[in-house]
Amino acid sequence: MAVAEGLPAAGLVLLSYPLHPPGKPEKLRVEHFGRIEVPTLFVSGDKDPFGTPDELAAHVAAIPGAVTSVTLSGAHDMRGVARERAVAEAVASWVATLR
Secondary structure (H helix, E strand, O other): OOOOOOOOOOOEEEEOOOOOOOOOOOOOOOOOHHHOOOOEEEEEEOOOOOOOHHHHHHHHOOOOOOEEEEEEOOOOOOOOHHHHHHHHHHHHHHHHHOO
16 A cells, blocks of 8 residues: 555565455455556465455456466465465565566
8 A cells, every 4th residue: 555655666565465354355455456556466375265366366457567466275374384485486486577
């Protein structure tokens, strides 16, 4: 939200972005998406109760900056050695593309 309001940033990495509260898809947290103009990476689980991959894809289309989405197996929680490693690899690969 701060970047959408003008805080300078080279890009955004959003891990398990809470698109909406679990079970309440009508309470979206996307009003600022249209003002994000920097490259943005979303890393989410394929079973995330805060937003499915399809829901996320539908809403990130409003972001005028370049968007990359990485979907990992599992839910909202990205803890655990294997998942943490997958997140780190996704972020590192994405950052390398910004150079």
